[in-house]
Amino acid sequence: MPSTQHNAVYLRLKKRIYIKPGESVRLHQAARLLADPEQEAPLRQLLLYEHRKADGNRVVLDLLQIVKRIREAVPELTIEAYGDPQVLVMIADEPAKPRxxxxxxxxxxxxxxxxxxxxxxxxxxxxxxxxxxxxxxxxxxxxxxxxxxxxxxxxxxxxxxxxxxxxxxxxxxxxxxxxxxxxxxxxxxxxxxxxxxxxxxxxxxxxxxxx
Known part of the structure; x- marks a missing residue:
């Protein structure tokens, strides 16, 4: 009988996301995730990054940073990551419109x-x-x-x-x-x-x- 990991979260980082200056990035914005329902809800709102003016208009969130934040929040959780190892965060007031x-x-x-x-x-x-x-x-x-x-x-x-x-x-x-x-x-x-x-x-x- 195959074993199941009930204490696991599966992540797939997105390639690029957009936020406005001063906003924060939470886990559900930076990645698609799958976990047990009682664990997934709080994980979705896990804070990964808060924009500061000194950071400029682009920031890279590395998979290791995200794993570290998840382990700090839920130490016993097993993390399985797939896809890209970084997510690019673009900061702008509004998406650029063609002139x-x-x-x-x-x-x-x-x-x-x-x-x-x-x-x-x-x-x-x-x-x-x-x-x-x-x-x-x-x-x-x-x-x-x-x-x-x-x-x-x-x-x-x-x-x-x-x-x-x-x-x-x-x-x-x-x-x-x-x-x-x-x-x-x-x-x-x-x-x-x-x-x-x-x-x-x-x-x-x-x-x-x-x-």
């Missing part, structure tokens, strides 16, 4: 930049001459503007980009993540990893990693 002027400027820059990149590529590979030659091979007549071929080709570029990025305005064609979403996810993961490593290095320099 429309910057968004429009970035959209215009990307739109015209992408258009110029495609035009320069077509010039480099002599795409106009290629189209003229294909049209001549198909029709047997030489023309400097084979629009019947160039217009569908141009529309095909746009359609191909929509299919590639799996997006048309706010609508997705299927539930698979598109390459841009994957890149944004990887960027955010790398930022989180760097911030956590930087904050842990500062704590190590100050000699308070476990504090």
């Amino acid at each position: 429309m002027a910057v968004l429009i400027a970035a959209w215009l820059l990307l739109f015209f930049g992408a258009g110029l990149a495609i035009m320069n590529f077509h010039t480099d590979v002599s795409m106009k001459e290629v189209h003229m030659r294909i049209a001549e091979l198909v029709t047997g007549k030489k023309t400097s503007h084979p629009l019947w071929f160039q217009i569908p080709y141009s529309l095909g570029i746009g359609l191909g980009m929509m299919i590639f990025f799996n997006h048309l305005f706010r609508r997705k064609f299927n539930e698979e993540p598109n390459p841009l979403e994957v890149e944004l996810y990887m960027y955010q993961e790398n930022v989180n990893a760097y911030v956590i490593a930087d904050e842990m290095r500062k704590k190590s320099d100050n000699g308070d990693v476990g504090g």
Whole structure:
């Protein structure tokens, strides 16, 4: 018969949480936890951190800190931790809202930049001459503007980009993540990893990693 641990708590730390300046972080905010009901209720409200102005706008809570607080509160408890070993606490009055002027400027820059990149590529590979030659091979007549071929080709570029990025305005064609979403996810993961490593290095320099 398998043995059960009634005096155990199972933790999975969250990657990133947000609080306002001066607020505190309790265990249920920093981690998902599972324990016996009579133990879980007080553990959820266990105080892990209180923000001070000197701490800045980001703080890293290490798993060892959290285990230490839990053991101080309930010494006999067995702690089983899974997932990430740190949780990043971001402190801000309100989540940053996108500024429309910057968004429009970035959209215009990307739109015209992408258009110029495609035009320069077509010039480099002599795409106009290629189209003229294909049209001549198909029709047997030489023309400097084979629009019947160039217009569908141009529309095909746009359609191909929509299919590639799996997006048309706010609508997705299927539930698979598109390459841009994957890149944004990887960027955010790398930022989180760097911030956590930087904050842990500062704590190590100050000699308070476990504090």
